[in-house]
Amino acid sequence: MIGAKIKELRNELGISQAELAKRISVSQQTIGSWETNRSEPNLDALKKLASIFNTSVDYIIGNSKKRHYYDLTKKDEIDIAEQAEQIIEGIQTSADVNFYGEPATKEQMESMRDIIETGLRINKEKAKKKFTPKKYRDNGAKGGD
Template sequence: MIGNTIRELRKEKKMSQSELGKFIGVSQTTVTAWETGRAEPSSTFVSKLADLFNVSTDYLLGRSDSKKEPYYELTEKEKNDIAVQAEKLMDGIESGENLNFYGEPATEEQKERLLIAIQTAMEMNKRKAKKKFTPKKYRD
C-alpha cells in the first residue's frame, strides 16, 4: 500500500506529517489520509513525493522493489558538495541579521530542520538538472 511506503520514507527523513505536507503543498490531514489508506495521492503528488524522497514513482506505487532511478541518483560527491553549499548558505543566513522564527531566535533544532530542508531542495534540483541534461540515449 502506498500509504505504508510514504510513512516509511517520511520517517527515514525524520519528517513529521505536517512538515511533509508543507514540503509538497498539502495539509497534515491529507498526509494522514494517505498513510492510513483513506485516500491516495494524485499523480502530481506521487511525482512530488518521489522527488522529495529520491525514489522512483514505481517504488512508491509498489510496482518495483528498487527505490532508485539508477542514472539520476546523486553520487556521494554530489551529495557532499550540496551539503557544503547548504552549510555555506546557513552560515550566510546566520552571519547576517539573527535568524529568527516568529520573532524569536532560532533554536538549534529549527536551524537543523532548515538545513535539512535546504539540502533536500538542492538535491531535488540537482536530480532534475541531471534528468534534463542527460542525453536521450541514456534516459530510461
C-alpha cells in the first residue's frame, strides 16, 4: 500500500528513484524497496516524503483519502453543484442579467455552470486554507478526513 502510493506520487512529480533518494538522503535501493513493499520508511523519511510530495503522512500511509487538508469533500462538491444551480436559475430568470443579448442556449448555460462551479471550488479551497486551524494543518493532519 505505502509502496504503491510512494511510486504514484514520485511519478506524478516526474522524478526518478535516484532523484527522490538524493532529496531525502537515502539510497536508490531504499526507494526501490519501499516501492516494492520489501521495507517501509521510518517516520522521519515519511515526513520528508510528505514535504516533497506536498501531502500528508496520513495520505502516504493510507489513513486518509484526502491528499490535503483543504481538499473538497463529497459534501462540498454537492453544495457547490447546488449553489451553481441556484446561480444559473437566477441568471435564467433575471431580465437584468443577460450576457448574450438574447436567451442563452443550452451549451452557453452549461459553459456558464462550469465556470461558476470552478470559481466556487477555488473559493471553497481558499476558505479552507484560510480558516482551518493550524493544529489540523500540520504534523500529518493535513490529509485528515
